[in-house]
Amino acid sequence: xxQVARLHAILWGVFSMGGFIAAFxxxxxxxxxxxxxxxxxWPVTGxxxxxxxxxxxxxxxLFLFVTVAGSLYHGIFRFQSTLTEIGLAPAKRALEAIGYxxxxxxxxxxxxxxxxxNPSFFSLP
Amino acid sequence: xxxxxxxxxVAVFSLIYIYELSLFASGGKADALxxxxxxxxxxxxxxxLLFTSYHALTWFYLIGKIQPIKMGKxxxxxxxxxxxxxxxxxxxxxxxxxxxxxx
Numbered sequence: 001x002x003q004v005a006r007l008h009a010i011l012w013g014v015f016s017m018g019g020f021i022a023a024f025x026x027x028x029x030x031x032x033x034x035x036x037x038x039x040x041x042w043p044v045t046g047x048x049x050x051x052x053x054x055x056x057x058x059x060x061x062l063f064l065f066v067t068v069a070g071s072l073y074h075g076i077f078r079f080q081s082t083l084t085e086i087g088l089a090p091a092k093r094a095l096e097a098i099g100y101x102x103x104x105x106x107x108x109x110x111x112x113x114x115x116x117x118n119p120s121f122f123s124l125p
Numbered sequence: 126x127x128x129x130x131x132x133x134x135v136a137v138f139s140l141i142y143i144y145e146l147s148l149f150a151s152g153g154k155a156d157a158l159x160x161x162x163x164x165x166x167x168x169x170x171x172x173x174l175l176f177t178s179y180h181a182l183t184w185f186y187l188i189g190k191i192q193p194i195k196m197g198k199x200x201x202x203x204x205x206x207x208x209x210x211x212x213x214x215x216x217x218x219x220x221x222x223x224x225x226x227x228x
Contacts, residue, residue: 024181026135034169048154053226056225074132075137106143113143113146
C-alpha cells in the first residue's frame with residue numbers, strides 16, 4: 001500500500017474511533033456540563049460537573065481527554081470534508097491544513113490544561 | 126446532509142469546552158462557570174445535545190449496515206445494531222454519571 005494511502009487509511013481509522021467516542025461519551029458530557037449544571041437538573045446538585053469529574057483524578061482526567069480529543073478530531077475532520085462537498089472543493093488543501101492545525105492545537109491544549117489542573121496525573125494512584 | 130452537519134456541533138462544543146478547561150487550569154473557574162450559565166451557550170448546548178444524539182443514532186445504524194454480524198444462517202439487521210447500541214449508550218452514560226459525578 002502506498003504511504004499516502006496508508007496515512008489516509010490511518011486518518012479515517014482515527015476518525016471512525018472519534019465517531020464512537022462522540023456517539024457514546026459526548027452526549028453525557030454535553031448534558032452534564034452544558035445543560036444539567038446551568039439549569040440545576042439531575043444529577044448535578046451544587047458543585048459543577050467538571051470539578052467533580054476532575055476530582056476523580058486519573059479516571060476523570062482520562063475521560064475528559066478521550067472525550068474532548070476524540071470528539072474534536074471527529075468533528076473537525078468531518079466538517080472540513082463536508083465543506084469540500086458543498087462547493088469548497090477548490091480550497092480542499094487549505095481547509096485540510098486549517099482543520100489539522102485546529103485538531104493538533106486543540107488536542108495538545110486539552111492535554112496541557114488537564115495536566116495543569118492535575119499535575120500529578122502520571123504518578124501512580 | 127443533516128448527519129454531516131452534526132459534526133459542526135461536535136467540533137464547536139469541543140472547542141468551547143477546551144476554552145472552559147483553559148479557564149479552569151488558569152484559576153478562572155468562576156469565569157468558566159459564568160460562561161456555562163450564559164443563555165446563548167445553554168441554547169447552543171441544547172442544540173448540540175440534539176445533534177450529537179442524532180449523530181449517535183445514525184452512527185449506530187450505520188455500524189449495523191456496514192458490519193452485519195453472522196449468527197448461524199441469519200445476519201444481524203441494522204435496526205438490531207441500533208437497539209443494542211442504544212442500550213449500551215444508556216449503560217455507559219449512567220456509568221459515567223454514577224462513577225464520576227455521584228460518587
